[in-house]
Amino acid sequence: MTRKLLRNVGVPVLSLLLLLALWQGIVVGFNVAPYVAPRPWEAILSVTQNWSTIWPLALGTIRETVYGFLIGALLGVFLGVVMAKIPVLQRSVYPVLVLSQAVPIIALASPLVLILGFSITPKIVIVAWIVFFPVTVNVVDGLSHVDPDLINLARVYGAPRWRTFVHIEMPATTTPLFSGLKIGATYAVTGAVIGELAASEGSSLALYQEHANSNLNAAAVYGTTMVMTAIGISWFLLVVATEVAATPWQRRSVARHYPWRRARSEASAATSIVSSLSKGES
Amino acid sequence: MENTLLELRGVTKRFGDATALAETSLSIHEGSFVAIVGPSGCGKSTLFNVIAGLLAPDGGEVRLQGELVTGATGHVGYMLQKDLLVPWRTVEDNITMAARLTRRVTSADRAEARRVATEYGLGDFLRHYPRALSGGMRQRVAFMRTLVTHQPLLLLDEPFGALDAQTRLDMQQWLLQVWRDTGRTVLFITHDVDESLFLSDRVLVMSPRPGRVVADITNPLARPRDMETLTDPAFIELKSRIMHLLHGGAS
Numbered sequence: 001m002t003r004k005l006l007r008n009v010g011v012p013v014l015s016l017l018l019l020l021a022l023w024q025g026i027v028v029g030f031n032v033a034p035y036v037a038p039r040p041w042e043a044i045l046s047v048t049q050n051w052s053t054i055w056p057l058a059l060g061t062i063r064e065t066v067y068g069f070l071i072g073a074l075l076g077v078f079l080g081v082v083m084a085k086i087p088v089l090q091r092s093v094y095p096v097l098v099l100s101q102a103v104p105i106i107a108l109a110s111p112l113v114l115i116l117g118f119s120i121t122p123k124i125v126i127v128a129w130i131v132f133f134p135v136t137v138n139v140v141d142g143l144s145h146v147d148p149d150l151i152n153l154a155r156v157y158g159a160p161r162w163r164t165f166v167h168i169e170m171p172a173t174t175t176p177l178f179s180g181l182k183i184g185a186t187y188a189v190t191g192a193v194i195g196e197l198a199a200s201e202g203s204s205l206a207l208y209q210e211h212a213n214s215n216l217n218a219a220a221v222y223g224t225t226m227v228m229t230a231i232g233i234s235w236f237l238l239v240v241a242t243e244v245a246a247t248p249w250q251r252r253s254v255a256r257h258y259p260w261r262r263a264r265s266e267a268s269a270a271t272s273i274v275s276s277l278s279k280g281e282s
Numbered sequence: 283m284e285n286t287l288l289e290l291r292g293v294t295k296r297f298g299d300a301t302a303l304a305e306t307s308l309s310i311h312e313g314s315f316v317a318i319v320g321p322s323g324c325g326k327s328t329l330f331n332v333i334a335g336l337l338a339p340d341g342g343e344v345r346l347q348g349e350l351v352t353g354a355t356g357h358v359g360y361m362l363q364k365d366l367l368v369p370w371r372t373v374e375d376n377i378t379m380a381a382r383l384t385r386r387v388t389s390a391d392r393a394e395a396r397r398v399a400t401e402y403g404l405g406d407f408l409r410h411y412p413r414a415l416s417g418g419m420r421q422r423v424a425f426m427r428t429l430v431t432h433q434p435l436l437l438l439d440e441p442f443g444a445l446d447a448q449t450r451l452d453m454q455q456w457l458l459q460v461w462r463d464t465g466r467t468v469l470f471i472t473h474d475v476d477e478s479l480f481l482s483d484r485v486l487v488m489s490p491r492p493g494r495v496v497a498d499i500t501n502p503l504a505r506p507r508d509m510e511t512l513t514d515p516a517f518i519e520l521k522s523r524i525m526h527l528l529h530g531g532a533s
Contacts, residue, residue: 153366156334157431158356159383167382171370247370253414255372 035216043222050220057205058227064120064192065235068127072188073181076132080139090140101133105191109198118202123195130191131184138180142173175250178243185239189232287312287467288333288435293342295328301492302328305342308486308495312434315461315468317478317501318486319524325493326471330437333469334358346435356384359428359436359466363443365420367412373399373423374408380431391430398426402460418449422456429464439471454480458507475524479517480507487527497527 020040026032027039034042047054079097083090109126116122146169154164196206205224212220248255288310295303303325310316320326331337333344338353351357367376377395381387399405404422412420421441428436441457442450458481461468472478478485479501487497501520503511511517 147364147366149362149364150366150368152336153360153362154383155336155355156358156360157380157383163383167379168368171368174370249370249411249413253410255409255411 035218038219038222042219043226046217046219046223047227050223054205054208054224054227057203057208058231060120060203061189061192061196061205061228062231064123064127064195065188065231067120068124068191069131069184069188069235071124072128072131072184073135075128076135076180076184077139077177079132080136080143083136084140084143097133097136100129105130106194106198109194113195113198118199122199123192126195126198127188127191130187134183135177135180138176139173142176143169146172174247178239178247181239182236182243185236186232188235189228193228285312286310287347288469289345289348290333291343291345293329293332293339293344295325295332295337295339303332303339304492304494306495307342310435310467310469312467313465314484315470315482316484316486317470317472317482318488319472319475319478319528320488320493321473321490321528323493324488324490326488327439328493329488330360330439330469330471333435334360334437357433357435359431359433361424361428361436361438361441363440365412365424367420367423367427369412372409372411373404373415376412376423377426377430379427394430395426398430399423402426402456416449417445418453421445421453425457425460429460429466434467436466436468437471438468440473441470442477443472443474450477455508457481458505475521475528476512478524479503479520480511485520485524487524489527497524499524 023040027037038046079093083093105126108129109122112122112125116125150168150172151164154168159167193206196204197210200207205228209221209224212224244251286309288308290306290308293303293306294301306329318326318329328337332339335344335351335353335355335357342352343350344352346357368379371379374392374395375382377399378387378391381391396405396408399408402422404419404426407415407419412423415423425438425441428438442453445453454477457468468481470478470481482501485497485499485501486495487499488494489496499520503514503517503520
């Protein structure tokens with residue numbers, strides 16, 4: 001158990017520390033001026049010292065990331081299912097979706113702000129725009145690769161199509177679905193930051209960074225980047241944790257007791273104790 | 283005289299220019315164990331898929347207990363060489379899969395799954411996921427899933443084809459035991475002549491191009507059968523007869 005913990009948490013933390021050490025080594029070794037690139041410690045300090053300013057801004061970015069991700073994920077699953085089930089739609093909609101991703105998102109951000117205003121809406125739209133695509137692609141692939149024999153088995157049983165979909169096709173697509181969600185999760189925060197930059201008004205993490213940059217405050221620029229990255233990583237890890245919780249069969253050999261079935265098995269255990277006692281007496 | 287459970291009248295099936303199944307008529311008695319042997323491409327699986335309703339025949343009709351079921355599904359138990367257990371469900375939940383796919387799973391379904399699993403030696407594995415089971419255990423779960431559908435006719439398409447020889451022999455004996463206990467009718471596809479003779483009351487020999495039944499052989503070997511059966515002179519004689527039919531041998 002401790003070995004496993006060490007491997008799963010210790011090794012990533014160690015590689016992160018090595019990365020910071022490398023940064024420190026380069027900045028010190030090449031004698032880089034502090035206004036060009038700060039030392040890691042200075043960047044971290046600039047975040048902690050300005051935490052009361054940064055946290056509300058970060059909260060805004062988190063909100064954009066999360067809302068955009070959830071909308072994008074739902075949209076992605078919906079489009080994936082519809083396209084996998086209706087071949088005509090797959091042929092007609094797929095090229096449009098590819099087109100939507102070929103457009104540089106930065107070129108789209110400013111018109112979106114113009115249309116949707118300076119609110120949170122354009123940011124959510126940009127995040128969803130980025131997130132939905134890998135989800136759709138993976139869901140379409142997953143649904144079209146479900147074992148046809150399994151679907152035939154359901155047919156032999158006389159299963160209606162919607163039950164086959166709910167109990168066979170969707171669960172069989174869990175792994176590709178989460179692959180899409182994980183890709184989306186890593187890009188989501190980038191979308192939020194692009195949206196904030198395009199808005200160029202109001203207060204946001206991206207504009208805080210812009211401001212620091214124009215003041216030649218490299219420590220704050222790097223510090224803000226670290227905060228943005230931390231948001232991205234945290235969201236990714238949350239998606240991974242959700243996958244782990246949702247797919248116990250990929251790691252466990254034996255299912256946990258379902259809470260609603262526990263009562264019965266305890267009752268049967270009690271019966272067997274009673275019966276073994278009565279045997280002992282006779 | 284026993285009752286006829288399944289009756290095929292003049293069933294044919296073509297795929298493009300190829301005749302997968304030439305006009306076939308069959309009558310299967312209730313409670314019997316019928317093996318179908320033949321090389322690949324002889325239409326065994328096509329025959330099964332027509333009976334199961336997965337394929338609509340080009341001609342002819344399929345009757346189950348006198349009722350016309352041509353091209354309809356939901357009236358047989360069906361099992362393939364692939365166990366088709368879903369990895370995200372436990373053994374218990376895999377056994378109740380047919381119920382889940384057609385209606386709501388009841389506590390009676392679960393109780394039956396537990397009873398069947400316990401009776402046939404998998405009681406300790408009810409909460410295991412399929413990945414934790416051996417090939418033989420997985421096939422047994424797949425068979426239990428087929429059994430609890432309560433269909434009178436079970437179509438088994440080379441169910442033990444992927445197992446090693448020892449496990450396969452255990453499974454054959456186990457299958458005979460379950461068949462005796464439950465009184466179901468079994469149609470069993472195999473390409474293994476020994477297996478067909480060891481299990482069945484009757485062997486249908488099929489041949490390709492066009493796929494058809496070329497011989498209908500009554501298997502008189504006494505039950506219960508065991509290892510001795512495999513060396514019985516009557517067994518050897520039947521085996522050689524079927525081998526000749528299969529390989530077009532000069533006899």
